[in-house]
Amino acid sequence: MSTAVLQVRDLTVSVGRGERRLVAVRDVSLEVAAGGSLGVVGESGSGKSLTLRALMGLLPPGVRVDRGTVELAGEQLPFAGAAARRSRRGRLAMVFQDPLSGLDPVYTVGAQVAEVPRRVLGASASASRLRAVELLRMVGMPDPEQRAHAYPHQLSGGMRQRVLIAMALASEPKVLLCDEPTTALDVTVQAQVLELLGDLRQRLGVAVVFVSHDLAVVRQVADELAVMYTGRVIETGPTKEVLERPAHPYTLGLLEAVVDLDDMGQPPRTIPGALPDLAHVPGGCPFHPRCRFASEDCALFDPGFRYLSDGDAERGTACKYPERVMAG
Amino acid sequence: MSLGLEPPLDHAPSTPPRTAGEGRVAVPLLAAENLHVSFPASHGQRVTAVEEVSLSVSEGETLGIVGESGCGKSTVARCLVGLLQPGSGTVSLRGERLRPRRTREQRRAVQLVFQDPYSSLNPRLSVRSVLEELLMFHGLARGDALAPRCSELMALVGLPEDALDGYPSSFSGGQRQRIAIARALAVEPQVVVADEPISSLDVSVQAAILSLFADLRDRLGIAMVLISHNLAVVRHICDRAAVMYLGRVVEIGDREQIFADPRHPYTRALLAAAPRLRPGPDSVAARLRGEPPSMTARPSGCAFHPRCPRAEPICAAQLPELLPAPAGSSRLAACHFRDEQG
Numbered sequence: 098m099s100t101a102v103l104q105v106r107d108l109t110v111s112v113g114r115g116e117r118r119l120v121a122v123r124d125v126s127l128e129v130a131a132g133g134s135l136g137v138v139g140e141s142g143s144g145k146s147l148t149l150r151a152l153m154g155l156l157p158p159g160v161r162v163d164r165g166t167v168e169l170a171g172e173q174l175p176f177a178g179a180a181a182r183r184s185r186r187g188r189l190a191m192v193f194q195d196p197l198s199g200l201d202p203v204y205t206v207g208a209q210v211a212e213v214p215r216r217v218l219g220a221s222a223s224a225s226r227l228r229a230v231e232l233l234r235m236v237g238m239p240d241p242e243q244r245a246h247a248y249p250h251q252l253s254g255g256m257r258q259r260v261l262i263a264m265a266l267a268s269e270p271k272v273l274l275c276d277e278p279t280t281a282l283d284v285t286v287q288a289q290v291l292e293l294l295g296d297l298r299q300r301l302g303v304a305v306v307f308v309s310h311d312l313a314v315v316r317q318v319a320d321e322l323a324v325m326y327t328g329r330v331i332e333t334g335p336t337k338e339v340l341e342r343p344a345h346p347y348t349l350g351l352l353e354a355v356v357d358l359d360d361m362g363q364p365p366r367t368i369p370g371a372l373p374d375l376a377h378v379p380g381g382c383p384f385h386p387r388c389r390f391a392s393e394d395c396a397l398f399d400p401g402f403r404y405l406s407d408g409d410a411e412r413g414t415a416c417k418y419p420e421r422v423m424a425g
Numbered sequence: 426m427s428l429g430l431e432p433p434l435d436h437a438p439s440t441p442p443r444t445a446g447e448g449r450v451a452v453p454l455l456a457a458e459n460l461h462v463s464f465p466a467s468h469g470q471r472v473t474a475v476e477e478v479s480l481s482v483s484e485g486e487t488l489g490i491v492g493e494s495g496c497g498k499s500t501v502a503r504c505l506v507g508l509l510q511p512g513s514g515t516v517s518l519r520g521e522r523l524r525p526r527r528t529r530e531q532r533r534a535v536q537l538v539f540q541d542p543y544s545s546l547n548p549r550l551s552v553r554s555v556l557e558e559l560l561m562f563h564g565l566a567r568g569d570a571l572a573p574r575c576s577e578l579m580a581l582v583g584l585p586e587d588a589l590d591g592y593p594s595s596f597s598g599g600q601r602q603r604i605a606i607a608r609a610l611a612v613e614p615q616v617v618v619a620d621e622p623i624s625s626l627d628v629s630v631q632a633a634i635l636s637l638f639a640d641l642r643d644r645l646g647i648a649m650v651l652i653s654h655n656l657a658v659v660r661h662i663c664d665r666a667a668v669m670y671l672g673r674v675v676e677i678g679d680r681e682q683i684f685a686d687p688r689h690p691y692t693r694a695l696l697a698a699a700p701r702l703r704p705g706p707d708s709v710a711a712r713l714r715g716e717p718p719s720m721t722a723r724p725s726g727c728a729f730h731p732r733c734p735r736a737e738p739i740c741a742a743q744l745p746e747l748l749p750a751p752a753g754s755s756r757l758a759a760c761h762f763r764d765e766q767g
């Protein structure tokens with residue numbers, strides 16, 4: 098589609114070396130509309146964070162992109178080296194889970210935010226300082242002129258996360274990548290940061306990719322949803338539709354397993370079995386040993402990803418029997 | 426399960442029974458009375474982490490303690506199991522005051538399950554050796570009786586018997602938490618204190634561990650104190666709940682009183698901020714301003730007043746007492762406006 102600002106096609110990432118190389122992300126295709134928001138949900142080992150790091154060109158040593166493309170506003174991005182950094186600068190920015198490790202303890206937060214407009218946009222030192230204060234105000238930092246002189250350790254977790262968001266926005270990116278940005282925060286503060294992200298998206302038109310393990314959190318920020326399992330995208334669609342009527346049994350299982358504040362009628366239900374590790378992903382559909390809808394075919398053939406028409410919503414699933422799943 | 430290889434711990438209460446709500450006379454199984462805990466800070470000062478905390482759990486009952494980070498909930502848990510000595514206040518078991526150095530029996534009676542099963546298990550000990558050592562130390566089993574008892578414990582927490590010969594590194598997070606629970610149950614405790622037992626686990630595993638806790642409570646009648654920042658977890662398995670803010674209990678009562686009709690504005694704010702899968706009409710409730718203040722700069726009066734949507738001048742001046750809300754109820758709330766409904 099032409100409106101997509103970020104388009105990922107068949108991204109495959111592997112980890113390790115030689116014979117023991119494992120595929121951690123397999124044929125992942127995603128797309129984010131300009132100013133849109135995409136939530137990527139999965140449990141540990143689902144490949145959601147590696148996918149995000151590949152998008153950002155920040156793969157750790159020993160991890161490599163085997164195939165696939167990432168296009169930002171129609172331009173293909175390299176994955177490694179100085180070219181990868183240059184091609185993303187000012188266009189893609191990332192916010193990490195732990196706000197303390199993203200900040201340098203020996204510089205004031207104002208100086209750290211100001212460094213971005215100065216280095217990336219070539220602004221003067223004084224203009225950058227003013228811009229930093231403006232950015233801190235934009236992310237809801239109270240009293241930004243004063244707080245710009247604070248060091249990271251003098252700020253609370255929520256305020257540090259706001260500083261990181263301000264730094265990410267300082268380069269005026271088209272897409273903001275968020276890797277569990279609220280997991281380390283308290284619920285009341287988490288609610289504030291989620292609200293801020295929605296607000297920034299509206300005001301600045303920046304698209305957001307939000308990776309999380311928490312379906313309820315993703316529901317608040319993302320219009321579109323992609324669910325990952327064992328390195329694959331197994332379901333996509335508008336968040337509301339996917340959460341109301343999942344078309345993949347793993348999504349359904351996750352929803353049933355959530356300990357929900359409102360749903361007191363039935364106790365949370367467990368997905369049988371355990372998450373497979375990457376070295377032992379089952380053949381056929383990787384979810385079949387844990388699936389209550391599985392047939393013999395599921396163990397033999399990977400159903401592949403396909404699109405369904407569900408009213409007006411464009412949805413996709415990697416299940417052979419989406420009708421059965423959607424019927425409950 | 427063979428509970429009671431030894432006679433149950435039955436101590437004569439040394440203090441007179443307290444009157445619980447609704448005229449019942451009962452000695453709570455485990456009770457904390459007026460706990461104060463402070464830690465040394467820089468410049469010779471002390472930071473108060475827990476103030477005037479009193480709570481109790483009765484036989485077979487599950488008490489949840491909720492609050493955000495830094496509210497003192499884990500400190501209370503550590504006082505309950507005796508890992509930490511409160512500066513003042515007492516912890517008593519069946520009415521008997523526990524001295525700083527607990528007897529072996531008393532330690533056995535109150536067990537702790539930690540949050541992170543990756544750091545709470547010794548990587549060099551097999552599951553069997555952990556359990557056997559405990560059973561022998563407490564004189565619960567020896568010789569030929571050890572193996573069947575270990576197998577029984579594995580069955581109790583839903584692990585296969587051959588898991589006994591594995592080491593922690595060969596288990597997933599959920600399995601490790603089951604091992605940690607087996608370790609707590611091995612000594613046949615009367616109370617299990619669990620500090621965020623599911624928050625480091627994956628979503629699909631959380632439900633399983635939670636239902637294991639519910640199952641153990643129902644089958645073994647073990648009392649539990651469950652510490653969590655997750656309101657949903659507390660609502661699902663606790664009979665009673667206590668909400669803490671900045672070192673104090675701000676509301677405590679029966680589960681449905683707390684969740685259906687919260688009387689402290691902080692409880693209401695926590696409920697409004699919790700992410701929900703199916704947002705109701707009230708889910709766009711006013712977001713709480715600000716962040717939890719630090720212990721070193723505790724606001725005057727009610728510590729919650731700078732963030733409170735309901736605050737009035739009296740809140741900054743006077744600390745509200747923990748009193749029945751509404752009058753005569755067994756639920757207590759520490760708010761000047763506790764008689765107002767949200």
